[in-house]
Amino acid sequence: MTDHDRTGPGHHHARHDSAQIDWEALGPILERGAELHTPLHQQIAAWLRELLTGVAGTGPDGVRRVLDIGSGPGVVSCLLAQAFPAAEVVAVDAAEALLERARARAGRLGLGDRIHTHHAEVPDGLDALGGADLIWSSKALHHVGDQRAAVAALAGHLRPGGLLAVCEGGLAPRYLPRDIGVGRPGLQSRLDAAGEEWFTTMRTALPEAADDIEDWPAFLADAGLRAPRTRSFLLDLAAPLSAEARGYVQTRLTRSVDLYGDRLDPDDRTTLARLTDPDDPAGVTRRPDVFLLSAQTVHTACAR
Template sequence: MSNDERSAPGHGHGPHDSAHIDWEVFGPVLEQGAELHTPVHEQAAVWLGELLMAQGGAGSEGVRRVLDIGSGPGVVSCLLARAFPAAEVVAVDANAALLERARGRAGHLGLGDRVRTHLAELPDGLDALGGADLIWSSKALHHVGDQRAAVAALAGHLRPGGLLAVAEGGLAARYLPRDIGIGRPGLQARLDAAGEEWFTEMRTALPDAADDIEDWPALLADAGLCTPCSRSFLLDLPAPLSAEARAYVQETLTRGLDLYGDRLDEDDFTTLARLTDPDDAAGITRRPDTFVLSAQTVHTARAQ
């Protein structure tokens, strides 16, 4: 699992199909996506520090241990280490290759003495982690069949007054104008619909899948946590995009084509194939009108 962007527009990409991924190839893609979303994560980290201060804690300086559950290649783990300079940060993920990238990144940034890794699947394998003042998990819990149990498992690792932050939900990313000059107008909306169908089927097929309402503040409260609070953070990268951002959008739409292209009609499939073709004049890498606009919601609550 990973808190970095992994797949189809609007959702992360989790362990249900990890066996089919070449992590040596896909690891850099995850890093690229997480780096692109750095403004969102930085804003969220500042907000979390403010919440800890407002709730009677010592703010960032009082955070001594942070768990990043579903860390992927460790981009956010390192960001949290900088945001909470007195803390040890533990990057937790189910993939050893991604954790190796996390260790390399931390070492390169001079954070190797404060960022360590732990190989574990959520929610199993967390018992050895111990307690934390802050637990962060982004786009990981929705890949666990019983999300309520996963929230409760994480809450059980909070120290008194500690904060659990779950980044789930928000608004699906927008990349394209309504009319892009090829295919039928409104492609993005139809991609979103296909992605939602795929996502629903993915969740239904997970082991121990529970049909809970995805009311994250309620799930946090049911886990015994108090003062639930939510906030959304905007990523707004207007056109024209940088080459790095274009590559991210191309990769994201390519993942969508792979995951749910068979749900599209012939016209939309052809249009999406053209958009993801680097040699097509109408493709993402050559379009001046491609942008990135999304909102990520973070839900928090604290231990008594």
């Protein structure tokens, strides 16, 4: 599954069809996926701390309020609360079932007094949030038709010297060798291509979809922010994966079939049916060669 399916490592889900999704059923899957990506998000949090000290001049201890826009089940919200121990963190999401998971997670980790939730669509419904020293949004803004306007709306909530960090782009995650001994070699590449086509169709169908070049640093600059920075972070879980990680890959591949399997030829669909079958010896839950390699790109800039 390509990185364009945002039901993967955390709070990545399509706002335009959210009413049709069973978030109570999907919540545990999103939470487990985000937990697998914890090493990557810890790297990102450490980088944001450096930027707030060296570029924004605020410093980690000066971060008193953090907004996590598109928080999902709150895994990253809790990581941000740990990285910025003086801050209140507000998890913002359009799915109340996911916010319930965020509150429960915060309580289990002893962060319930510092993590609060706000039910809202992005970018609508954000006016009541107030200001923040750090605003984080991962894989949420590409589900908004006018991404440039969405960045500007978030930037409007930054306090002086505050930092906006948008996680968009990166590379499609890799799970499988080129030749897996089932079907034609190169399945992953064909699946990626189908995912790109699906993503383009999804973007085109969004309300008020703007035909903009996806230049996130330019969006940040247009919002009046300064000192743009971009950096990519790697998650590298080598084979053989844990049973939990292989289950995550199975879920991702199953979701790919649901979303854009009809763009693949019958042979590839047959291969995917075997890969996602827990009883098939060739399935990903039994294969020793399944891995997880993912790169996520973060774009940041500061308020003046």
